[in-house]
Amino acid sequence: MADLKVEGAELKQLVKLGKKRSLSFGFCPGPKADHTLLIDRRKSPEMLGKLARQEGSSPKVAFGTFEVKGRTMEMTCGRTVPQMAKVLKKYLKTQKITINVVVLDAEGNTVDSDVEDLAPDPSMEDDADTAAIQDDADDEVEAPAPAAADDQAAEAADDDAKDGTLDAASLAARLKALKPAVTEAAPDVAAKLGKVMAAAVAQIKAATLEQADATVTALENAVARLGEGAKSAEPATPADDEADFKALAVRAQALKGAIEGIAAPAKDKLMAALTDAVKQIRERNHDTAATILGKIETAVGKLTAATPAASADDGKATPADVAPFVQSRDAWIETRKNLRQEMTDLKSAIDTATANVDGFEDVPKKSGILLDHIDDIDSGLETTLDQIVKTPDEAKREELKAGARKIIETYRGVLDTDFFKAVDNNGFIKTNIRGSALDSLQKVSAALSA
Structure with missing residues (x-):
């Protein structure tokens, strides 16, 4: 992608070409004016935006098309960045291009501008080099026209x-x-x-x-x-940007909460591994961190699935007044186990579908984030139900029931997020993650209301 970044004389020629035709661009502002500007005659603005973000040094990116009208560059954007007109105008000046910048949205409305009266600049007039670029553009074989939208x-x-x-x-x-x-x-x-x-x-x-x-x-x-050409392309490198950093940090935080509920000595070993993962995240070693987190997630999943339900009656017959809570607790534990298994199966299906496809090499290390969503449905409800079973005091039991109802509402809120509403229409395998969770929660609610 580095060959798309333009500077100096080449950039000036492309800006001048903007007087004759619309050009696509991607722009990623960086610290201390270390900006990345990509311009291409055939690639889509969205593609250039993604490439600019990968090539650049910040997660912020703008993309769209531009035309030059007189001494003004009009940029019609699908996405913008803060103070884009001022930042870009100043950057272009460092490239010996003195030009006003107007930023428009997709509907043509002005959203930002940096415009002033500019002295004449003969170097911005058309010349032989600009004409040659235009001739090359005219001679290029046009890419196949996109088919009608699916x-x-x-x-x-x-x-x-x-x-x-x-x-x-x-x-x-x-x-x-x-x-x-x-x-x-x-x-x-x-x-x-x-x-x-x-x-x-x-x-x-x-x-x-x-x-x-x-x-x-x-x-x-x-x-x-x-x-x-996959064989001639350079190997893909991990995206060392803020988005990856935050995603890994979220996974680590979720795992910390899950590990807290595991008994020693397994808990101590997992915490040590998590500390190592956090260190790798801070040092931006994203591949290493993702690998460690993946192993921890697998271990936590196995330990959670293998943990037997607490016995409420110590071998004695379950009293009739708590039997519904024992049954709903055990059913909920089984539901959570199945939810994690279904999400694990979905991750495997995604990894399999994208295996050996160029450009998808990093999918396995990133698809583990699916399991983070299951961590939002934690062990709080089963713990509260277990306390209800073990508490003979009726007043205390009613207080615990109220707490369980609040937990259920929290879980329903999680299940009503966009992710869970879409997960069972994932396009890879058939799952019933949201439906089974809501059904099980409804049964627990019924037990609490009986």
Whole structure:
């Protein structure tokens, strides 16, 4: 991707070419003016945005198209960054390009600008080099026109999207642009990529836009490497950016809570491993940290599944007044076990579907984040139900019941998030994660109300 970064005389020629045609760009601002600006005549703005973020030194990125009108660069953006006009104008000046900058949204509304009266600049007039660039552009073989949008992608584009930097329409447009390349790939590769595209469509329709963005980005990277030739392409390197750092930190924090409930000496060993993982995260050794966290997650999963339910009656017959709580507690423990297993199966299915597909090499280390969502449904309810069973005092038992009801409402809130609403339409395997959890919680609620 480094060959797309333009500076100096080459950048000036491309800016001047903007007087004749619209060009795509991606812009990633960096500290101390270490900015990354990519311009290309054929790649999509979204693709250049992703490449700029990977090439650049910050997670912020803008992308879109630009045209030059007189002494003003008009940039129509799918995504912007703060103070974009001022930052970019100042950067262009360091590249000996004195030009005003106006930033527009997708509808053509001005969202930012840095405009002043500029003295004439003969170097910004057309010359032979600019004409040569235009001639080269005219002679280029046009990429195949994208096929009509897939019906599901079109529907996804029309769905209401939640507020934020992502929107369903732009994600669907990126999918549409990828479709020709996927269709023309080798049959085995096309089949795998097609399955991933279907998953992205499902995520867009369910408004899980962060997941959809990650899926589409992986597809874009895969398609880019197909175009370059997988054998000749340089090996992919882990993305050492803020998004990866935060994702790993979230996994580590979730594991810390899960490990707290495990007995020694296993707890001590897992905490030591987690401390090592945290160190690797802080040092930005993301591959190593992800590997360690994955092993800890596997160990915690096995230990949690192997932990027997607490005995409430010490071998004695269960009193009739607590029998419903014993039954609902045991059923809930089994449900949580099944939830983790289904999510583990989904992770395996995703890893298998993307195996040996260029651009998806880092999927196995990142798909483990699926299990983090299960950690939000913790052992609090079963612990409270166990206390209800063991508490003979009626007043105390009613207090515990109220606590259990609050926990149930919290879990239902988790299950009503975009992730859980979409997970069973994942496009990889059939699951019933949300449905089974809600059904089991309803049965616990009924026991508490009896």
